[in-house]
Amino acid sequence: MPREIVLGNGGMLVNFDKDLIMRDLYYPHVGWENHISGHKNAIGFWVDGKFSWIDDDGWNLTLGYLPETLVTDCHGVNERLGLKFSLNSAVHFRNNIFLQRMRLINPTDKEKEVRVFYTHDFSIDGSEVGDTALYDPTLQAVYHYKRNRYFLVNGQVGQQGLYQFAIGTKRFGGAEGTWRDAEDGVLEQNPIAQGSVDSTVSFRVILAPRQEEDLYYWIAVGHSYETVRSGNQYVLKNTPQLLLRKTGSYWHTWVNKHQRDFGDLSEAVQKIYKLSLLVTRTQVDDGGAIIAANDTDILHYARDHYSYMWPRDGALVALSLDEAGYPELTRNFFKLCERVLTKSGYLLHKYNPDGSVGSSWHPWVANGVTQLPIQEDETALVLFALWHHYLKEKDFEFVESLYKPLIRKAANFMVEYRDEATGLPLPSYDLWEERRGVFTFTASSVYGGLMAAASIANLYGDQYLVERYQKAADEVKAGIIKHLYSEDLGRFLRGVYVDQDNNYRPDDTPESSVYGVYAFGVLPADDTRVISTMEQIREHLWVKTDVGGIARYRNDYYFRNSDDIDKVPGNPWFICTLWLAEWYISKAGSMEDLEPAKTLISWAVDYSMKAGMLSEQLHPFKGDPQSVAPLTWSHSTYILTVNRYLEKFNEFTKRC
Structure with a gap:
């Protein structure tokens, strides 16, 4: 069962279920080793x-x-x-x-x-x-x-x-x-x-x-x-x-180290915001690993768990923590990414809390052809988040310490790992880890990562690299608009698949993650193509039950609860629903334009668990938590969305 209570300090983590039974005790790292392993x-x-x-x-x-x-x-x-x-x-x-x-x-x-x-059912190590x-x-x-x-x-x-x-x-x-x-x-x-x-x-x-x-x-x-x-x-x-x-x-x-004016947001929203900061803190190891989730109940469904650091999740969590004013938590994450980066400049699928390589199902060979078993967005988003860390902190020397061993290596890899004909990244696995191709989310994150690298190179006067990274980013952007946007559908595709003859086959499945087009700076939130895309996400992926919320994509199979795809395209996810809220915020031109985002933020609060935990996803009819809880990514996305809302709210307030 999901974890209702989490307690930790960065080196030790203890989880309780809804019956106040201790189910997990992690030490000496958050997420590793678990000395109870779900027993009572x-x-x-x-x-x-x-x-x-x-x-x-x-x-x-x-x-x-x-x-x-x-x-x-x-x-x-x-x-x-x-x-x-x-x-x-x-x-x-x-x-x-x-x-x-x-x-x-x-x-x-x-x-x-x-x-x-008190009983003690330890299974040490x-x-x-x-x-x-x-x-x-x-x-x-x-x-x-x-x-x-x-x-x-x-x-x-x-x-x-x-x-x-x-x-x-x-x-x-x-x-x-x-x-x-x-x-x-x-x-x-x-x-x-x-x-x-x-x-x-x-x-x-x-x-x-x-x-x-x-x-x-x-x-x-x-x-x-x-x-x-x-x-x-x-x-x-x-x-x-x-x-x-x-x-x-x-x-x-x-x-409460930063005093915030929460504007017109309710006390319930404020409560979950502060709890989300605290919960996220418990999932960050002192060594830098930001762990996805530590709910061992998932072992009943798969013989593996979520107690890993996915660089993508970690980068987006770091982004939210930096924007909330907690850079002391994110510096070690960036240092850990520098330490585990491969010599070729890419990050692998996932890592254990101590930085060793985690389990993976991405093969190094398919149909007799060697391939990189990576999700390229995981490399790109680390640079994207690191640039935003600099914008918040202006820690020139810290970023310089990562410039050569992390930033340049990763950026050079992204420049080179592209199709010369289209400018797009070469195939890798999507952010859901389910399919291999060239995806809008991944390409958008690569654009954001390359633009970040160009901005950082400019800090240190490396004009050659500024031009190299900027040129590659421009080519990725052009490729996204030409190959990943469908004029017929009026929205961005999930992605395209490349066959052995280098032909592109489009995947037009409605997909929530294409929000990355505006989130990572490819196009502004009010671009007509982005507006059309996000409106269709709302239309095609909203769960049409009393629960509501946005599914990952149409016909999502993971923890599936209904075969009525028109009504339930998939289980509602907190992050996907809050992505829609972020878009409403980004394109808002007035206080009234913020109302849809405010409603979605309140939706997340309404479906939090008794003690305030946010799960990965929800049952589409019952609203019960599905998969792991708490999910660090859910809480960090909530933090980021509330911060973005308050920025816009304060901007509009000052105009009045």
């Missing part, structure tokens, strides 16, 4: 002989965050148990420590004995082989380890620490796991186990009638026993309540 680290409650797991029927859960922070504000009520709780959870802003405060509330007139159980879990009497805590990955679990209620513990075997030899031991309210206190192991710890509190009591729980994560031991001591010395308060203050300050 759950909470159980024993109250006067009655037991319930938090995902059992009977719980009414409310999920959210404390305002403008990465600290949760969640609540639960169980009438059968006669128990309420509130939950504040966070990953410390600097140290790799997960912190949680559970306020237990007795709403009845009867005294209650409450035991709270993504594998259940060779793990060890043990109780450490010197720390009065439980920890799991394998090689250089350690996870120490501890907590307290008042002055009392762990009440009981159990350590044992899971999913092997008929053993279900120590979680089963919790259901009678008593843990057997086996002190150690190795192999495929899990653990459960409990806390005990007596609640007088109408009484409330705070329980604190934490997990210290590190590369050695000494690291997690020090982390545990850090929590005990500073107190978990202080660390939670400081973490909340840190993120509140971070997300």
Whole structure:
């Protein structure tokens, strides 16, 4: 199921589902390694002989965050148990420590004995082989380890620490796991186990009638026993309540470091904007990788995941972060792109969070012919975003450090990787990674990348390169207009396919990504060809149900929910819908012209999840999240669209 809550600090990421069950714990990188891999680290409650797991029927859960922070504000009520709780959870802003405060509330007139159980189904380094879990009497805590990955679990209620513990075997030899031991309210206190192991710890509190009591729980994560031991001591010395308060203050300050006038946008829109900044931050690794998504539920549909850095996604996320005023997050991304760029000047399909090459399905040979297994827009958009980074920051020396090893190499590749006859880029895979050809989005991004390279070369007085890149960009633009625009249809094509005889076969499938023609500067948003194209996107790709939204393209198969293509051309995607909003903003000439964009921004808010997450796509009839959630690209596109809206709104306001 999608992730309703995400908490992180750039080196550690923790995800929760709708039942407040911890499903993913990533360390030492955002997106890698996952030490839970979608299994359940759950909470159980024993109250006067009655037991319930938090995902059992009977719980009414409310999920959210404390305002403008990465600290949760969640609540639960169980009438059968006669128990309420509130939950504040966070990953410390600097140290790799997960912190949680559970306020237990007795709403009845009867005294209650409450035991709270936490289960730990770790699969360290993504594998259940060779793990060890043990109780450490010197720390009065439980920890799991394998090689250089350690996870120490501890907590307290008042002055009392762990009440009981159990350590044992899971999913092997008929053993279900120590979680089963919790259901009678008593843990057997086996002190150690190795192999495929899990653990459960409990806390005990007596609640007088109408009484409330705070329980604190934490997990210290590190590369050695000494690291997690020090982390545990850090929590005990500073107190978990202080660390939670400081973490909340840190993120509140971070997300509000730029004061914004949100104009006529609603409080709900503003709330999701700030949450989107925070969520996007959790998906950016300190080493520079901007990860697409970290929801391992996708493994139920494919034996792979989204925990990779796609240079395209990363570049567009970086663009939104720079425009929002967070260049400190994007510099490492550009440095990482420079480090992983091939000697020939192109970026590959995708990368792991540490910069190593990720999995791919793009072949190096097809029909006996060697080909580059790339999506060229991924190379182009890095340069496009980098130029916009410079325009925002004017960091001359930073861009100069990337000029020769990244910018010139990538730009020279784009100049050379073209068809001499048409000026267009040679075939590569499209941004959806489904087909190989010459696509409007890719060609437009190459134009934008080459124009960016020319502008950067001009900064350093390389007139020969300015002319080289400008000439190539002009030829790409001419090729787009001549070969990728259909006069008969009055819109841009998705692309063309090149056969072995170098003949071009057009693909006129209505396609949302052709918005790139104006987004990357090929033509202005108010060009008649762009207007006709975007209006037809609205006509052909709007999902004609109560949900609405724009599909990627007509007859989209990915997570398909309907065969009625005229009504449901595909599932609605947040990014595609917001692309339409961006176009309305770009061509707006008056305040009234902004209304369609404002409506689409509100649509995105309406279909956010309970705690504010934006998924990749939606069910066209139910409006439920489909595929992964949160998707970093969805949140960053929302950020960018709101920023662009506010720029236009303020421009019109000043005229009045």
